[in-house]
Amino acid sequence: MRVLLSGILGHMGREVLALSGCRGVEIVAGVDLAAFGECPVPVAADFDCAQADVDCVMDFSHHAATKALTDFCVKNRLPLVLATTGQTEEEQEMIFAAAEKIPLFFAANYSLGIALLAETAKKIAAAMPEAELEIVEVHHDRKIDAPSGTALTLAEALREVRPHATVVTGRSGHGKRAENEIGIQSVRLGNIVGVHEILIGTASETITLKHEAHSRALFAEGAYAAAAYLVGKPAGLYTMQDLITV
Numbered sequence: 705m706r707v708l709l710s711g712i713l714g715h716m717g718r719e720v721l722a723l724s725g726c727r728g729v730e731i732v733a734g735v736d737l738a739a740f741g742e743c744p745v746p747v748a749a750d751f752d753c754a755q756a757d758v759d760c761v762m763d764f765s766h767h768a769a770t771k772a773l774t775d776f777c778v779k780n781r782l783p784l785v786l787a788t789t790g791q792t793e794e795e796q797e798m799i800f801a802a803a804e805k806i807p808l809f810f811a812a813n814y815s816l817g818i819a820l821l822a823e824t825a826k827k828i829a830a831a832m833p834e835a836e837l838e839i840v841e842v843h844h845d846r847k848i849d850a851p852s853g854t855a856l857t858l859a860e861a862l863r864e865v866r867p868h869a870t871v872v873t874g875r876s877g878h879g880k881r882a883e884n885e886i887g888i889q890s891v892r893l894g895n896i897v898g899v900h901e902i903l904i905g906t907a908s909e910t911i912t913l914k915h916e917a918h919s920r921a922l923f924a925e926g927a928y929a930a931a932a933y934l935v936g937k938p939a940g941l942y943t944m945q946d947l948i949t950v
């Protein structure tokens with residue numbers, strides 16, 4: 705399978721490129737705003753000049769690329785593995801609209817472990833309806849979106865079993881924790897790939913579930929698995945839930 709990689713010159717783009725050939729998926733071209741520097745495959749500066757003769761598009765770039773990216777994939781009828789995070793509500797609507805026309809895999813975290821963490825936390829939160837829920841995420845100091853897309857996805861997963869919960873990000877000033885709150889705290893530090901912790905606690909006990917990514921290759925491997933899964937599927941929105949139930 706031949707893939708066009710958007711954001712190919714970024715940190716994640718380079719990780720993905722390094723694994724080219726994984727699961728029979730090969731990166732044959734790229735798109736990147738910073739279209740200069742060394743790259744073993746042709747790189748276009750925007751989607752107007754990008755190579756469309758591929759089987760799938762993968763994206764690890766910036767949310768500002770959402771419109772150009774989805775327009776390109778819909779126009780060329782290409783499946784899309786979307787890994788970029790931090791989209792605005794308007795950009796999310798573009799993604800949902802595109803998924804009505806093409807197969808589109810969208811995950812804030814392509815780690816299988818995180819998908820399993822979400823499922824486990826949901827089970828515990830459902831079995832302990834009185835427990836308070838907090839998420840702590842830690843990432844490198846280059847990360848521009850806070851809270852992380854993964855933390856928001858984990859909070860949404862928890863809201864499936866706590867539909868009346870409110871997601872509260874950050875904590876400062878005076879005032880007690882509200883009842884039915886899912887708190888998210890963000891830490892930015894050094895070169896940490898990604899740590900997500902879910903704390904589920906009552907007055908008498910706390911369960912802590914922790915996932916730690918050791919290398920960015922983890923996300924690249926997951927994106928390749930998603931691409932292999934996606935091609936040949938009908939139009940629709942696919943998530944990690946689909947991968948862990950295969």
Ligand SMILES: NC(=O)c1ccc[n+]([C@@H]2O[C@H](COP(=O)([O-])OP(=O)(O)OC[C@H]3O[C@@H](n4cnc5c(N)ncnc54)[C@H](O)[C@@H]3O)[C@@H](O)[C@H]2O)c1
Binds near residue numbers: 711712714789815
């Ligand atoms: N879903 C996941 O599993 C996962 C894992 C890691 C990172 N990410 C996300 O992937 C994205 C990229 O992360 P990174 O660490 O590689 O960032 P980065 O800043 O190192 O790389 C981003 C690259 O995208 C390019 N770019 C920016 N705007 C663009 C545009 N409009 N069109 C084309 N290219 C554009 C930049 O020139 C850069 O080369 C972020 O949103 C990050 O949160 C997702």
